[in-house]
Amino acid sequence: MVAEYDVAVVGGGLVGVATAWGLAREGCRVVVLDEGDRAVRASRGNFALVWVQSKGLGLAPYAGWTIRSSNAWGGFSDLLKQETGLDVSFQRPGGFHLCLSEKELEARANILKRLHNQPGIVDYKTEILDHDQVKKMLPDIGREVVGGSFCPLDGHVNSLRLFRTLHTAINARGVTYLPSHRVDNIVKEGGEFRLTTEHGEIRAAKVALAAGNANMRLAPMVGLEAPMKPERGQIVVTERLRPFMNHPVVTLRQTDEGTVMIGDSKEESVDPSGLTVGVSATEAERAVRQFPLLANVNVVRTWSAIRVMTQDGFPIYDESPTHPGAFTVCCHSGVTLAANHALIIAPMIARGSLDKSLVAPFSARRFHVQEAG
Amino acid sequence: MFKRLADAGSAVAITVDGKPVAARAGDTVAAALIAAGIDHCRTTPVTGAPRAPYCLMGVCFECLVTVDGVGSRQGCLVPVREGMKVETQLGRREAGR
Amino acid sequence: MTAASDLASSYDLVIVGGGPAGLAAAALAARAGVSTVLFDENPGVGGQIYRAITSTPVKDRAILGEDYWDGAALAADAKASGALIVNGATVWSLDREKIVGVSVGGKARMIAAKRVIIATGSQERPFPIPGWTLPGVMTAGGAQTALKAQGLVTQGRTVMAGSGPLLWLLAAQTLRAGGKIDAILDTTPRRNWAMAMFHLPDFMLSPYFAKGLSLLREVRAKVPVHRADTIEAVGKDKLTEVVFANGSVERRLPADLLLLHQGVVPNVNLANAAGVAHTWNDRQLCFVPVLDADFGSSVPGIAVAGDGAGIAGGTAAAERGRIAAIAAVRALRPEATLPDTQAIRQKLQREEMGRAFLDWLNRPADAFRRPEGETLACRCEEVTAKQVRDTARMGCEGPNQMKAFLRCGMGPCQGRLCGLTVTELIAAERGTSPEQVGYYRLRPPVKPITLAELASLPISEAERKAVER
Numbered sequence: 027m028v029a030e031y032d033v034a035v036v037g038g039g040l041v042g043v044a045t046a047w048g049l050a051r052e053g054c055r056v057v058v059l060d061e062g063d064r065a066v067r068a069s070r071g072n073f074a075l076v077w078v079q080s081k082g083l084g085l086a087p088y089a090g091w092t093i094r095s096s097n098a099w100g101g102f103s104d105l106l107k108q109e110t111g112l113d114v115s116f117q118r119p120g121g122f123h124l125c126l127s128e129k130e131l132e133a134r135a136n137i138l139k140r141l142h143n144q145p146g147i148v149d150y151k152t153e154i155l156d157h158d159q160v161k162k163m164l165p166d167i168g169r170e171v172v173g174g175s176f177c178p179l180d181g182h183v184n185s186l187r188l189f190r191t192l193h194t195a196i197n198a199r200g201v202t203y204l205p206s207h208r209v210d211n212i213v214k215e216g217g218e219f220r221l222t223t224e225h226g227e228i229r230a231a232k233v234a235l236a237a238g239n240a241n242m243r244l245a246p247m248v249g250l251e252a253p254m255k256p257e258r259g260q261i262v263v264t265e266r267l268r269p270f271m272n273h274p275v276v277t278l279r280q281t282d283e284g285t286v287m288i289g290d291s292k293e294e295s296v297d298p299s300g301l302t303v304g305v306s307a308t309e310a311e312r313a314v315r316q317f318p319l320l321a322n323v324n325v326v327r328t329w330s331a332i333r334v335m336t337q338d339g340f341p342i343y344d345e346s347p348t349h350p351g352a353f354t355v356c357c358h359s360g361v362t363l364a365a366n367h368a369l370i371i372a373p374m375i376a377r378g379s380l381d382k383s384l385v386a387p388f389s390a391r392r393f394h395v396q397e398a399g
Numbered sequence: 400m401f402k403r404l405a406d407a408g409s410a411v412a413i414t415v416d417g418k419p420v421a422a423r424a425g426d427t428v429a430a431a432l433i434a435a436g437i438d439h440c441r442t443t444p445v446t447g448a449p450r451a452p453y454c455l456m457g458v459c460f461e462c463l464v465t466v467d468g469v470g471s472r473q474g475c476l477v478p479v480r481e482g483m484k485v486e487t488q489l490g491r492r493e494a495g496r
Numbered sequence: 497m498t499a500a501s502d503l504a505s506s507y508d509l510v511i512v513g514g515g516p517a518g519l520a521a522a523a524l525a526a527r528a529g530v531s532t533v534l535f536d537e538n539p540g541v542g543g544q545i546y547r548a549i550t551s552t553p554v555k556d557r558a559i560l561g562e563d564y565w566d567g568a569a570l571a572a573d574a575k576a577s578g579a580l581i582v583n584g585a586t587v588w589s590l591d592r593e594k595i596v597g598v599s600v601g602g603k604a605r606m607i608a609a610k611r612v613i614i615a616t617g618s619q620e621r622p623f624p625i626p627g628w629t630l631p632g633v634m635t636a637g638g639a640q641t642a643l644k645a646q647g648l649v650t651q652g653r654t655v656m657a658g659s660g661p662l663l664w665l666l667a668a669q670t671l672r673a674g675g676k677i678d679a680i681l682d683t684t685p686r687r688n689w690a691m692a693m694f695h696l697p698d699f700m701l702s703p704y705f706a707k708g709l710s711l712l713r714e715v716r717a718k719v720p721v722h723r724a725d726t727i728e729a730v731g732k733d734k735l736t737e738v739v740f741a742n743g744s745v746e747r748r749l750p751a752d753l754l755l756l757h758q759g760v761v762p763n764v765n766l767a768n769a770a771g772v773a774h775t776w777n778d779r780q781l782c783f784v785p786v787l788d789a790d791f792g793s794s795v796p797g798i799a800v801a802g803d804g805a806g807i808a809g810g811t812a813a814a815e816r817g818r819i820a821a822i823a824a825v826r827a828l829r830p831e832a833t834l835p836d837t838q839a840i841r842q843k844l845q846r847e848e849m850g851r852a853f854l855d856w857l858n859r860p861a862d863a864f865r866r867p868e869g870e871t872l873a874c875r876c877e878e879v880t881a882k883q884v885r886d887t888a889r890m891g892c893e894g895p896n897q898m899k900a901f902l903r904c905g906m907g908p909c910q911g912r913l914c915g916l917t918v919t920e921l922i923a924a925e926r927g928t929s930p931e932q933v934g935y936y937r938l939r940p941p942v943k944p945i946t947l948a949e950l951a952s953l954p955i956s957e958a959e960r961k962a963v964e965r
Contacts, residue, residue, distance in 0.1 A: 205891055325947055400651065
């Protein structure tokens with residue numbers, strides 16, 4: 027019996043739709059199974075950086091994987107524009123991490139040093155700059171900014187437009203998108219996967235799990251694992267302003283639309299409806315110290331979102347040894363790695379196996395190796 | 400568009416884009432603008448379309464203006480004050496003002 | 497004038513909104529010995545119905561009508577009650593712990609409350625027609641506010657359009673004040689009478705019946721009234737004419753001012769952000785909070801009174817405020833002497849009596865709630881009805897995903913002027929109900945505050961560590 031679909035992608039967030047688009051480009055018949063409008067959805071709450079600096083401390087190959095996606099991003103966004111007419115506003119002017127005390131700057135330098143000292147690390151091109159050097163590139167910084175790190179590979183994108191663009195692109199390529207189809211169970215029978223949802227069963231020859239933190243629940247159904255450690259982040263966003271900064275900062279960026287996003291908090295909570303005012307206040311206070319001209323700007327919204335986070339923070343790409351045709355595509359950085367997911371991971375899934383030379387370090391088996399060690 | 404009933408309050412002098420406007424005690428900035436017959440108070444940050452006060456009750460945010468140097472104030476909620484400087488806001492607000 | 501720094505760090509009862517519900521609630525609670533603060537963002541109390549009741553320059557009482565002047569007693573009673581009333585105070589946050597974020601004079605404070613009554617009332621229903629963002633197009637409520645608060649009356653070529661009691665009241669008030677109205681475009685669908693008729697007997701017993709009839713007579717005697725099933729505001733940089741049609745007959749009216757109104761709907765933003773459960777009311781075509789008999793919401797300790805609880809009008813709002821306040825006092829000060837609740841409930845019932853008739857009669861036509869083509873659904877972010885419809889057809893089944901895709905509801909008004917439209921458009925395109933589609937999930941600040949204000953709020957060590965790592 028022939029399954030309805032070649033691949034069922036579980037998850038309609040950025041990771042899921044980027045993978046689905048890549049699969050559709052390979053000629054696969056694809057269905058995306060998504061949750062409803064109120065789903066816990068990192069793709070609507072992320073910070074939209076295409077970010078390189080500081081990625082890979084603890085797993086050197088992650089740095090290379092990140093840079094590879096960052097390098098592929100320009101071509102990826104061009105392809106999307108050709109297909110949809112939508113410009114996701116990818117820019118790669120280089121980005122900053124700003125420090126508000128000598129202590130912060132020292133800690134920053136330390137992290138970069140440890141990162142660079144890892145065996146097998148690729149060249150990051152990240153450097154530490156003092157106040158005056160930063161001010162040349164970000165003229166509106168406040169006096170309290172003692173310095174920061176700069177990486178020319180860093181960039182950003184309009185991630186909500188990316189989200190919309192990918193949905194538009196899969197729609198145009200005939201991918202079936204089914205919202206309110208939370209997957210409750212997956213079994214492999216008669217050479218195909220059967221996915222149980224509230225609205226009936228979906229059958230597919232392969233399954234790609236791209237359900238974020240829910241991969242923890244889904245992966246064991248197909249002989250895989252995805253140990254997750256979700257955490258909550260909060261973001262403050264301002265009204266639209268005239269352009270005043272040419273480089274994104276890891277905690278503060280001006281979007282192409284003019285709004286300023288301020289963020290990067292971390293709390294151990296999985297309640298996406300909660301918002302801690304004191305956390306927003308800290309973000310605001312630091313933002314005003316970094317860029318004093320923002321003091322009188324209006325905040326129009328704050329929100330919290332649950333980060334998709336594996337237990338060690340690095341991606342998981344796996345294929346099931348017991349259920350051939352089942353894959354996990356699971357990571358925190360769904361924006362930065364979107365190009366890799368669409369252009370590298372999806373073709374591998376279409377072919378039916380992952381290329382070990384590229385993704386072996388990202389197997390979830392690493393969690394057992396560490397335990398044994 | 401609007402005229403004042405004869406028994407409106409005492410005069411308050413404000414300026415709108417540098418030009419004197421005769422407001423009255425009890426006016427909000429938005430009310431003073433429509434009483435003065437000013438066509439629009441801002442242009443949108445998206446397409447630059449002109450906009451004017453619409454709901455006058457704090458809901459629509461169409462009457463955003465710069466008041467005494469501070470941008471994006473809701474004109475319908477700010478009472479006028481003698482000497483107040485009101486500026487129409489064109490497109491996106493400038494950070495720092 | 498109360499400054500932000502004058503406020504205590506906690507109050508037994510915080511009331512948000514100084515309209516009839518808030519004023520009545522504040523007076524009752526304060527007199528029962530409960531420490532009560534009322535925050536209102538306008539320069540004076542009264543809400544919209546009794547706007548500028550203590551300061552209006554309109555001295556001829558006949559112009560605004562006796563119902564307006566009822567507000568004076570409410571305002572005076574609240575002032576005399578000992579409740580702290582703070583005007584120019586914008587409440588921008590409320591959470592399940594009943595912590596209230598408020599800004600006064602550009603300074604923000606977090607105030608703890610044991611009980612909260614949200615009395616933020618109603619706003620006019622969005623009226624998305626082509627050209628509704630042009631200067632020269634305003635809401636009828638806006639014009640009424642200008643009349644009450646500043647004694648401004650329409651002049652030049654003026655057209656009013658829509659349905660509902662407020663439109664006719666404003667027309668009458670405008671005429672009494674010496675204003676001229678060129679035409680009224682009545683958009684009430686004729687077929688509404690079929691449902692409304694069932695409720696006519698109740699309406700005839702309500703105080704609104706006689707008042708409504710005389711108002712209609714007063715206006716119709718002086719102003720030409722046309723039926724309209726489509727309306728377009730036309731002009732380049734400002735309104736120059738109103739184009740309307742009744743069936744296939746199109747007419748054009750040169751105009752300087754077009755005043756739109758098609759009823760009012762609860763102002764849900766604060767309650768929604770506080771996590772209060774809402775449900776779709778199909779008769780009033782809007783979301784209303786889910787409330788118990790004392791107007792208590794799904795969040796313990798938070799009540800929603802007045803028109804925010806569902807539209808019932810100003811007099812009913814005051815009674816609702818009293819009932820909510822009695823529940824708050826019972827919880828906070830059980831020993832306090834309280835007025836007879838039964839009598840208040842009976843009064844409320846009488847006030848609500850004619851509501852079903854008015855609701856069914858004035859239910860706006862589909863075409864005026866669910867726009868098409870290039871008509872803007874979201875005024876702030878300039879998102880068209882077509883974009884919303886196309887995106888819904890692409891698979892977007894809810895307003896929160898729609899907001900992420902198109903930015904509708906992300907502008908400064910935070911969905912107040914597009915929320916219902918977007919929900920209804922999605923429901924129409926996906927063949928489902930507004931209840932199923934749901935509403936935007938709102939987050940603080942529900943009114944903008946500056947970054948500096950946010951930065952000035954208290955920060956715990958743990959909260960700081962969540963950011964400084």
